[in-house]
């Protein structure tokens with residue numbers, strides 16, 4: 001069951017910091033693994049994990065969570081909350097912590113992410129939809145810049161931001177066919 005972020009401030013908070021505290025008038029039937037979009041019937045923006053923080057009964061209950069709401073002040077947050085109130089809603093709502101769930105494997109080559117010395121996975125975000133391992137990031141940047149240089153070398157210096165982004169975006173790496181002598185024999 002999708003969770004929608006139609007309010008830009010909350011959506012940006014989630015996408016930029018990987019976590020947002022979000023107020024909902026209705027209690028969710030489902031928490032845990034889920035996905036997020038930016039409004040009804042729009043496409044996925046990321047996979048998320050949803051956790052119920054608490055039932056909100058007074059506006060002061062929101063105080064500890066303003067810094068993760070995406071809003072600069074509690075007043076701005078409350079104004080948006082109240083603008084979405086329907087007559088059937090009482091005073092109470094629920095507060096949820098929504099965290100981005102990152103992919104288990106590099107979205108380009110499909111290999112597990114390498115780990116740093118503390119065991120943390122090294123994910124290189126490549127907007128808008130990729131999380132790359134470091135070798136893929138390096139390769140993508142090198143080949144993307146290469147493609148861009150070729151276009152610039154033709155004298156076409158009039159590229160829009162969108163055209164540049166489209167030129168340098170990562171290309172899926174085709175898996176190399178496995179040759180018989182590459183099949184590992186050290187795994188049973």
Ligand SMILES: [Zn+2]
Pocket residue numbers: 106107108109110111132133134135136137
């Ligand atoms: Zn990779």
